[in-house]
Amino acid sequence: MRTFDYLHAEDVSAAIEAAAQPETKFLAGGTTLLDLMKLNVERPAHLVDITRLPGLNTIDVSTDVIRIGALAKMSKVAAHAGVIEAAPVLSESLWRAASAQLRNMASIGGNLMQRTRCMYFRDPGAYSNCNKRNPGSGCAAVEGVNRNHAVLGTSDACIAIYPGDFAVSLVAFDAKVIIRGSSERIIAVEEFFLLPGETPNLEHQLSPGEMIVGIEIPRVAALQRSHYLKVRDRASYEFAAASAAVGIELEEDGKTIRDVRIAVGGVATKPWRLRTVEDALRGKTLDEATLRTAAAAAVEGAKSSGHNAFKIELTPKVVARALMTVGDIA
Numbered sequence: 001m002r003t004f005d006y007l008h009a010e011d012v013s014a015a016i017e018a019a020a021q022p023e024t025k026f027l028a029g030g031t032t033l034l035d036l037m038k039l040n041v042e043r044p045a046h047l048v049d050i051t052r053l054p055g056l057n058t059i060d061v062s063t064d065v066i067r068i069g070a071l072a073k074m075s076k077v078a079a080h081a082g083v084i085e086a087a088p089v090l091s092e093s094l095w096r097a098a099s100a101q102l103r104n105m106a107s108i109g110g111n112l113m114q115r116t117r118c119m120y121f122r123d124p125g126a127y128s129n130c131n132k133r134n135p136g137s138g139c140a141a142v143e144g145v146n147r148n149h150a151v152l153g154t155s156d157a158c159i160a161i162y163p164g165d166f167a168v169s170l171v172a173f174d175a176k177v178i179i180r181g182s183s184e185r186i187i188a189v190e191e192f193f194l195l196p197g198e199t200p201n202l203e204h205q206l207s208p209g210e211m212i213v214g215i216e217i218p219r220v221a222a223l224q225r226s227h228y229l230k231v232r233d234r235a236s237y238e239f240a241a242a243s244a245a246v247g248i249e250l251e252e253d254g255k256t257i258r259d260v261r262i263a264v265g266g267v268a269t270k271p272w273r274l275r276t277v278e279d280a281l282r283g284k285t286l287d288e289a290t291l292r293t294a295a296a297a298a299v300e301g302a303k304s305s306g307h308n309a310f311k312i313e314l315t316p317k318v319v320a321r322a323l324m325t326v327g328d329i330a
Ligand code: SF4
Pocket: 116, 118, 119, 120, 121, 129, 130, 131, 132, 133, 138, 139, 140, 141, 142, 157, 158, 159, 160, 200
């Protein structure tokens, strides 16, 4: 591990100022960063400890928006009665992530910023060819073992999956991320994450000297009737083979779809909104055949790299199953 210096920031302004210097990382829960530092993947020269910054661990559920501070713990948000009542998908996506110990440590801001589980990325001693870690070096996964890699949003340079669950539910419901730097800016979580393209080393829109201070989720009717379905190789402490964050709002007749929200995880290079499927379902009658027909478009443009071909077959089934559950027709 590379030697680094350590600063304990007393307030947001001090943290932002310290983070403006090159090769700086924020330390919050540390559940991803410290792992990657031990693996020699992350090699910061400076660590800015933000764990005790005041005012960033709040959870506020009002009539029109849910606001979550960046330092709120995953477990606190998952267990928050207001969140469970107003937005089941947010709570469920957190409960199904990681282990109890990690959820008690990890912050919401850090959860968004977690990095891919691509085994080639995480093993610099054995694999030098990783464009995300070492731009221009190639991609060991394209011709390697790629069962856990993406089929959507990939490029020739990188096929790594965005590994998180919570951000998938945020993207499905038009959540925004609040960023503080020299000024404050608010951008859609969907736009916060970048496609790999030719620069897979660039994963998000955060610039040096900026930090995530919170998340806002607008309260829409479909959020109250929402669900997160995660299919994985074992029942706990595992990343998604494919997941779906969904929500639905019906007309007064109880069977016509007024609004629907869908995003998928475990299959794409960033949390992946399925607007084509949503558009195909609005105004339609809620029944299994309609859901399955529309869900087939979930993998439009998908590209297999070999071992991960099963995700193209699995994803529409996960989307349809999640919608059937939330529509009470499962
Ligand atoms: Fe690196 Fe991306 Fe290829 Fe994995 S898929 S080896 S992260 S370039």
